[in-house]
Amino acid sequence: MRFDTIILGAGAAGMMCAAHCGGHVLVIDHAKAPGEKIRISGGGRCNFTNMYTSPSNFLSQNPHFCKSALARYTQWDFVDLVGRHNIAWHQKTLGQLFCDESSKQIIKMLLDEMREAGAELWVQTSLRDLRKTESGFALEVERDGQRQHLTCANLVLATGGKSIPKMGATGLAYDIAGQFDMRVTDTRAALVPFTFSDGRFKDLSGVSLPARLSNDRTSFDEALLFTHRGLSGPSVLQLSSYWSEGEAIRVNLIRDLPLFDLLRTQRRSGGRKALTTELARHLPARLVDYLSKVIPMSGNLADQSDAKLTDLTETLSAWQLVPSGTEGYRTAEVTLGGIDTEDLSSKTMEAKDVPGLYAIGEAVDVTGWLGGYNFQWAWSSGHAAGVAIAAKHQPTTLYPRPRIQLRTITS
Missing domain, CATH: 2.40.30.10 (Translation factors)
Structure with a gap:
């Protein structure tokens, strides 16, 4: 089966990216349902962003890396999206924004956005093999007990970090990065x-x-x-x-x-x-x-x-x-460290030396403060990769030369 883009991970960053990629997009996740960390966040009401988000609220070996994505898709862009889906929200202390009702509203919103964009979602699907091809990537996945072979031009790593392993968190993104000779910074439990x-x-x-x-x-x-x-x-x-x-x-x-x-x-x-x-x-x-x-x-x-x-x-x-x-990854809200930003474009989140490979969200060495900042990084980085991939599907526009009008000037 051939796809334009395959996204590994149906969390916040992965679903956000899928809503913006364009083309034939597939999101796969080994969990039973998408957005499980969204569901449990904020006491079940999802602290979906922070009104004071700025690059200073993030840790990374390169503190400048997050600036581009955060500037091009801000907290107010996400608040606007929430408003368009008629999700009521409120502000708590220190600029934290929560749903009035349930975090499930954010998951539904993202699924609706994906559906409108034509993206497919496969859950309870595990990656068994991955390799680079001349035209992109070839994957072998297991779904419903059956092995399937997939190919794509673009592959997005949105599998998160190691935090909360009981929810299925693994270091898959780091393993894949290593497979393609991308560096991974030291990782450890954070917000713990x-x-x-x-x-x-x-x-x-x-x-x-x-x-x-x-x-x-x-x-x-x-x-x-x-x-x-x-x-x-x-x-x-x-x-x-x-x-x-x-x-x-x-x-x-x-x-x-x-x-x-x-x-x-x-x-x-x-x-x-x-x-x-x-x-x-x-x-x-x-x-x-x-x-x-x-x-x-x-x-x-x-x-x-x-x-x-x-x-x-x-x-x-x-x-x-x-x-x-x-307490370690067992209760940590996020993983500090991740895929080295030196190997990624800060504008597109694409690997510099592996065309078509992208990394977003918690998989990357960008870690936010407590209070909605990590969700905002998921939205911003997912959006950055999504619009960059979508741009590949747009034909190059040939702009005609401007016409020059000659006017007679009389004295």
Whole structure:
């Protein structure tokens, strides 16, 4: 069976690309249904983009690579698409946009766009063999227990990364890239909780509060959640993308709290209160109880000098911890790293040395922050590859020479 374009992966990037390719397009995926990561995202309401999307919200060995695709298909282009399909949405904190009802609406929207473009979708289809030919690519796939041979002029790698293997995630895109001598940067789990091997926070499981998490390179001000395995919450997930194994992190538990002034004021009017009792007015009581075992905070408020209060507040604003590791790909929202952008065109997402081979979405070494940024990269990179492929199907327009009109100029 001959196709103009075959897209491996029916996720966000793959379906977006299929809607724009033109020609005879086939999307294949080994899962039972398309868009499974879309379905579970955002608590089932899909944080489909972020209104503040910019290149600065992405990590890559080449931070400039994402600029072209993001500029040519912006968050507002996708919001417009959502609006055309009458999907109601709302904004949450930090520019995050969610469906009012269900993430399934985004999947249906993409399938409708694919259908209108004439693209076919095969699910529960596995790739068994792939090779380059003079005219493109030859694939052998298994579908319904039968082997089928396919050929195409263009092949798009949209299989994502290694995150959440229980949903079928693999390193297939990296294997195919290696087959065609394309480089792959080091990959690891990102947007993932930190773990502590000693289980030190198991008694704090479920406690949350606003905090600032930082290392020597960056910081994030969002919620922190203690778990039985370690630390989670948006601030943790964000910092995990910038964390290296064995590195210390700093936790500011009193980010926006003028704790020194509050304690000193209370010392004057209620000096007989225990310091821990007063702290529990400003921080979760279970957290104060835990901290009292690792940080000096005994005695009443009247016993605390300004120097002691200063030491306490400085400690609470820069609590240093060294995670044992992360929860890994099992719970990671994305994979950091991927197909090296040096081997791709930033305009078309096509491999520089393998004509007709494209890589998009999470398979590429472009990783967004938490909050809809990775979906926007899927839309933007999928669109970039799709319109580039569509342009191949358009006949070259021969523009006639402009006519020159001669006018007599009289004085």
